[in-house]
Amino acid sequence: MMNQPNTYMDGPDEDGHFGLFGGRYVAETLMPLILEVERAYNEAKDDEAFQTELRGYLKNYVGRPSPLYFAERLTNKLATDSGGARIYFKREDLNHTGAHKVNNCMGQILLARKMGKNRVIAETGAGMHGVATATVCALFDIPCTIYMGTTDIERQSPNVSRMKMLGAEIIPVTSGTGTLKDAMNDALRDWVANVETTYYLIGTVAGPHPYPAMVRDFQSVIGEETRAQIMEHEGRLPDSLIACIGGGSNAMGLFFPFLDDEVRIIAVEASGEGIETGKHAASLNAGAPGVLHGNRTYLLQNEDGQITDAHSVSAGLDYPGIGPEHAWLHDIGRAEYVSITDKEAIDAFHICTRLEGILPALESAHAIAHVIKIAGDLPKDHIMVLNMSGRGDKDMDSVAAYLERNK
Amino acid sequence: MTGTERIAKRFADLKAEGRAGLVTFITAGDPNFDVSSSILKQLPAAGADIIELGMPFSDPMADGPAIQASSQRALNKGASMIKTLDMVREFRKSDADTPIILMGYFNPIYIYGVEKFTAAASEAGVDGFIIVDLPPEEAEMRAPVENAGLSFIYLTAPTTDDARLPTVVEHASGFIYYVSVTGITGTKSAATQDIETALKRLRRHSDLPIAVGFGIKTPEQAAEIGKYAEAVVVGSAFVNKVTENLDKNGNPKDGCADAVLGLVRDIAGGLKSGSPATV
Numbered sequence: 043m044m045n046q047p048n049t050y051m052d053g054p055d056e057d058g059h060f061g062l063f064g065g066r067y068v069a070e071t072l073m074p075l076i077l078e079v080e081r082a083y084n085e086a087k088d089d090e091a092f093q094t095e096l097r098g099y100l101k102n103y104v105g106r107p108s109p110l111y112f113a114e115r116l117t118n119k120l121a122t123d124s125g126g127a128r129i130y131f132k133r134e135d136l137n138h139t140g141a142h143k144v145n146n147c148m149g150q151i152l153l154a155r156k157m158g159k160n161r162v163i164a165e166t167g168a169g170m171h172g173v174a175t176a177t178v179c180a181l182f183d184i185p186c187t188i189y190m191g192t193t194d195i196e197r198q199s200p201n202v203s204r205m206k207m208l209g210a211e212i213i214p215v216t217s218g219t220g221t222l223k224d225a226m227n228d229a230l231r232d233w234v235a236n237v238e239t240t241y242y243l244i245g246t247v248a249g250p251h252p253y254p255a256m257v258r259d260f261q262s263v264i265g266e267e268t269r270a271q272i273m274e275h276e277g278r279l280p281d282s283l284i285a286c287i288g289g290g291s292n293a294m295g296l297f298f299p300f301l302d303d304e305v306r307i308i309a310v311e312a313s314g315e316g317i318e319t320g321k322h323a324a325s326l327n328a329g330a331p332g333v334l335h336g337n338r339t340y341l342l343q344n345e346d347g348q349i350t351d352a353h354s355v356s357a358g359l360d361y362p363g364i365g366p367e368h369a370w371l372h373d374i375g376r377a378e379y380v381s382i383t384d385k386e387a388i389d390a391f392h393i394c395t396r397l398e399g400i401l402p403a404l405e406s407a408h409a410i411a412h413v414i415k416i417a418g419d420l421p422k423d424h425i426m427v428l429n430m431s432g433r434g435d436k437d438m439d440s441v442a443a444y445l446e447r448n449k
Numbered sequence: 450m451t452g453t454e455r456i457a458k459r460f461a462d463l464k465a466e467g468r469a470g471l472v473t474f475i476t477a478g479d480p481n482f483d484v485s486s487s488i489l490k491q492l493p494a495a496g497a498d499i500i501e502l503g504m505p506f507s508d509p510m511a512d513g514p515a516i517q518a519s520s521q522r523a524l525n526k527g528a529s530m531i532k533t534l535d536m537v538r539e540f541r542k543s544d545a546d547t548p549i550i551l552m553g554y555f556n557p558i559y560i561y562g563v564e565k566f567t568a569a570a571s572e573a574g575v576d577g578f579i580i581v582d583l584p585p586e587e588a589e590m591r592a593p594v595e596n597a598g599l600s601f602i603y604l605t606a607p608t609t610d611d612a613r614l615p616t617v618v619e620h621a622s623g624f625i626y627y628v629s630v631t632g633i634t635g636t637k638s639a640a641t642q643d644i645e646t647a648l649k650r651l652r653r654h655s656d657l658p659i660a661v662g663f664g665i666k667t668p669e670q671a672a673e674i675g676k677y678a679e680a681v682v683v684g685s686a687f688v689n690k691v692t693e694n695l696d697k698n699g700n701p702k703d704g705c706a707d708a709v710l711g712l713v714r715d716i717a718g719g720l721k722s723g724s725p726a727t728v
């Protein structure tokens with residue numbers, strides 16, 4: 043293990059590196075624009091007017107702060123004679139558009155406007171980022187094009203209709219497995235061809251610098267609110283935090299403000315049908331460092347450096363990479379990266395729905411499944427905060443189809 | 450002779466002949482190893498002055514549908530970094546003069562090991578590299594490539610402005626590749642006028658020869674752009690010839706190689722009839 047830094051919160055360096063990871067691995071055509079996004083973002087970060095405007099939209103439009111809810115029935119259900127953590131849900135599912143994604147979209151759309159861009163593109167997997175992007179584009183009257191893999195279009199059809207209703211153009215992506223990675227490839231190709239006019243609104247803490255840091259910063263409102271809210275509920279910081287990982291934005295948003303505290307941090311990857319089957323999306327648990335989509339990070343790949351297909355029942359986790367800051371937190375041992383299978387996630391989806399009356403997104407259900415695994419073994423005074431990253435209305439068809447296939 | 454010297458000699462010869470050179474791109478292993486290798490060997494006789502050999506990658510982000518499909522075909526037929534180098538080694542048995550530039554994306558090289566790959570490529574007879582997703586800011590291949598006497602060829606684009614050009618050309622070697630359109634390979638073409646203006650700007654920053662690529666498909670376009678550049682790069686048009694000559698199972702029909710080479714001859718002919726580069 044490497045030397046432990048004094049703080050975990052000062053990354054990335056000025057070239058966008060978190061240790062070995064991150065960077066700006068893009069074609070020259072994009073480089074000038076990426077530097078421009080970085081300049082604009084650095085300005086916005088310290089611009090009180092920008093931050094005030096963003097806070098206003100988050101409060102009055104998105105509906106922040108999102109509640110921190112004590113999940114009492116789940117807590118009681120998982121309690122044993124000797125133990126059982128107190129489980130809180132950070133309710134990002136209650137945001138406008140139904141997931142954490144909108145926090146980032148709100149920030150980036152204000153940036154795109156500031157930069158004078160008059161067209162927005164985005165990639166989407168589960169469709170939540172696409173919906174959030176289409177939403178803020180409707181709000182600010184900016185034409186919007188969403189790239190979405192054909193596999194995902196099929197399994198997240200309610201979100202496809204929502205995006206269209208909001209006025210977005212959906213471009214189906216057929217290459218690869220028709221999932222998030224392929225959508226990101228095509229969004230990058232669009233961007234290269236339309237750099238002058240177009241802003242690429244990346245939906246997670248991946249891509250070339252400054253995106254991983256910028257998206258993390260916009261999502262950190264989750265962790266900042268959680269700090270204040272848990273003090274109100276419990277009078278102290280939590281003992282552990284837990285979140286699911288696709289690219290890693292809801293997780294980074296919850297974790298970042300706690301990185302320098304004595305808080306256990308657990309991130310949950312999707313192991314699909316099981317890591318041993320090869321059909322999974324567990325880049326940290328089963329991948330190796332490599333370069334894709336503008337950054338160095340852990341990737342699912344073969345011995346020739348070809349990227350291999352990810353698999354997860356959850357479209358939002360079905361990605362063969364992970365944000366570079368997570369790769370770094372993994373390597374220095376600051377966070378734990380575990381994995382949950384399709385089946386465990388579907389079971390957790392049902393348990394949460396029946397016990398709490400909260401229908402979680404299949405992505406979030408991965409985090410719930412891990413809570414179900416470990417909560418009983420933790421002491422009674424252990425406080426755990428789970429990021430309920432989104433709601434599961436979009437997943438009705440997927441869950442039904444899964445149950446049908448696995449009867 | 451080092452790779453960088455081989456490239457310099459080729460450009461010196463072209464200058465002496467008073468014409469612009471033809472840089473041909475094909476994907477290594479498309480439509481399969483044998484046909485690809487056979488095309489490669491015959492490229493110089495058909496009129497290629499410099500060869501760009503594409504290293505297939507699963508996620509070629511800067512490429513259009515033609516080269517994406519060609520990369521995938523090659524991978525489906527078992528292409529790999531090792532086989533790409535085998536192909537170069539084969540080629541060098543019969544040709545000691547035509548520069549070969551490997552073009553592709555960084556990840557397969559990173560996984561092979563940068564030092565190890567550079568050494569293996571040099572030994573196989575490679576002269577330079579174009580790595581699309583390694584801008585000058587990500588410089589980890591520069592030293593190993595320079596130490597091996599090979600060229601790292603940088604791309605410049607219409608978006609690379611005067612403020613940035615010095616950063617890009619500072620470590621350039623061999624030639625400069627001007628990407629004439631903001632876009633992916635195989636789609637639109639640039640106006641000659643814009644290219645002419647862009648090259649004038651580039652020459653204020655570098656004395657290296659310039660190759661212009663992206664969107665050049667016909668002998669006429671090549672001849673036109675050859676008036677202003679030391680070389681023109683044609684890629685998707687050749688790859689399309691492969692695509693047109695596949696049977697319904699994706700296997701090459703008889704004449705697949707000849708179809709590609711025929712177009713090489715046509716474009717080379719166009720260039721030879723054009724006026725010399727005005728340098």
Ligand SMILES: Cc1ncc(COP(=O)(O)O)c(C=O)c1O
Nearest residue numbers: 170288289290291292358405432
């Ligand atoms: C509800 C929800 N949670 C989590 C994710 C995964 O993304 P990330 O890891 O960036 O939070 C998605 C992505 O689509 C999502 O829709």
